[in-house]
Amino acid sequence: MPYPDSPFRQDIELCLINNMRDKSNYISKMNNYFRWLCTTPQITSLRVNTLQSNPEDTINLLKKYFQSIKPNMIPNVSMHEKLEDVIIIQHVPSKLESIHLKEVIVDVACGAAVLRGAHIFAPGVLGMVNGCQTGDNVSIYVDLAKKCNKGFSKIYKEAKVFIGNGVVVMPRSSLFSPNLKPNGIAVQVSETISGCFQISENILPPGYILLQNLPSIICVHALDPKPNEIILDMCASPGHKTSHIAALMKNQGTLVAIDKITKKIELLKEHCANFNAKAHIFLSDSTSIFQPFSTNTPENGPPYPAGTFDKILLDAPCSALGRRPQFRNDITKAVLLSYVPLQKKLFSNAVHLLKKDGILVYSTCTISVGENENIVAWALKKFPDLTLIETKFHFGSGGLDGTSLSKEELRLVQRFGECSKTDSIGFFIACFTRK
Numbered sequence: 001m002p003y004p005d006s007p008f009r010q011d012i013e014l015c016l017i018n019n020m021r022d023k024s025n026y027i028s029k030m031n032n033y034f035r036w037l038c039t040t041p042q043i044t045s046l047r048v049n050t051l052q053s054n055p056e057d058t059i060n061l062l063k064k065y066f067q068s069i070k071p072n073m074i075p076n077v078s079m080h081e082k083l084e085d086v087i088i089i090q091h092v093p094s095k096l097e098s099i100h101l102k103e104v105i106v107d108v109a110c111g112a113a114v115l116r117g118a119h120i121f122a123p124g125v126l127g128m129v130n131g132c133q134t135g136d137n138v139s140i141y142v143d144l145a146k147k148c149n150k151g152f153s154k155i156y157k158e159a160k161v162f163i164g165n166g167v168v169v170m171p172r173s174s175l176f177s178p179n180l181k182p183n184g185i186a187v188q189v190s191e192t193i194s195g196c197f198q199i200s201e202n203i204l205p206p207g208y209i210l211l212q213n214l215p216s217i218i219c220v221h222a223l224d225p226k227p228n229e230i231i232l233d234m235c236a237s238p239g240h241k242t243s244h245i246a247a248l249m250k251n252q253g254t255l256v257a258i259d260k261i262t263k264k265i266e267l268l269k270e271h272c273a274n275f276n277a278k279a280h281i282f283l284s285d286s287t288s289i290f291q292p293f294s295t296n297t298p299e300n301g302p303p304y305p306a307g308t309f310d311k312i313l314l315d316a317p318c319s320a321l322g323r324r325p326q327f328r329n330d331i332t333k334a335v336l337l338s339y340v341p342l343q344k345k346l347f348s349n350a351v352h353l354l355k356k357d358g359i360l361v362y363s364t365c366t367i368s369v370g371e372n373e374n375i376v377a378w379a380l381k382k383f384p385d386l387t388l389i390e391t392k393f394h395f396g397s398g399g400l401d402g403t404s405l406s407k408e409e410l411r412l413v414q415r416f417g418e419c420s421k422t423d424s425i426g427f428f429i430a431c432f433t434r435k
């Protein structure tokens, strides 16, 4: 089975292309985008939590770790050229020579995680051929057809993609017996087609590092949090950007983090505790946190009156089409189109809550023009006191034209995609101020 060249069904591809005013210009561009989404970034980025650790010590610990697991193949580990809290690990792609007779089938999400450096955990395993014992060498395939039933025991004949090799840790009897819900590592990955080194945050004490995609890190640097500011993270869970904001504020000032799902609030609290990030955390729906007559202070919780915050991050719920790599994405058109009204409601609340001369960062991890450039164009029209501004770091390419944004506005926004310098996921960042 050839490696896929788009994760999407044709109706979704057409929907993404039809979003553009001048479609014909975009067909080949978007096809490149789709192909790029199936591939794996050639670097791993991790953020050092400067509240608990420092980059120099972390680099030394990482080098020692790689030395201990594969002394003859240590990756290049270095500081990011501009971002002082980011470490980059270069992948070493190589052609895999051996394909083993025994095979393991994993689901598409597990396959993507393996290519980004994860081992295979029990819930991700769909099939393992009969007779596999602990210590056996196996080849790993992704179930592209999505037809492999849990516990499958033969050679899988449906559409599948080879992604690497590994060693069995949990045999079939531990993986698939009734009443068992195994959770640990099932297959220790030894090599992958992406050349990514297997790495987890657990190799260092909790809260020291976070494996985080570069645009997510750049997005918080765009907000440029400073000590003693009053900052709102409107859609915060699991808190990866909240803890970064807290670190840049040096835990001084007031940081409010909101999410609307109870379970996610637990994750957010746990993450902030692990990362020693001080934040006032509230369960609330950020589409209605602005209330003109409220007398609440940031610490009281929402609703808030106009102009409460110096800076606001709106890392919006989105169709998340920027994930990389993706093998197969079954998003429907209805779901794809459902995010825009929600993003507009959240955005309107953000604008009201922002102080004059404050900074608002809008970000998504999707490639859809409707959720990115079109939201910016809508916002600039609806709120005439908003303007786009330059960000401290600009690593993305400009926006896609074919919307109503001017050349200058397209230059100011940052799109991370197949033609940006940063080899990471698909992402979008726009930074505004209120006059």
Ligand SMILES: C[S@@+](CC[C@H](N)C(=O)[O-])C[C@H]1O[C@@H](n2cnc3c(N)ncnc32)[C@H](O)[C@@H]1O
Residues within 6 Å of the ligand: 216, 234, 235, 236, 237, 238, 239, 240, 241, 242, 258, 259, 260, 261, 264, 284, 285, 286, 287, 315, 316, 317, 318
């Ligand atoms: C893209 S994720 C945020 C990721 C987070 N900023 C991070 O970096 O860890 C979007 C979050 O928005 C939350 N969300 C969705 N609708 C919301 C709403 N109306 N009000 C507040 N949070 C909402 C979701 O529960 C989800 O956790």
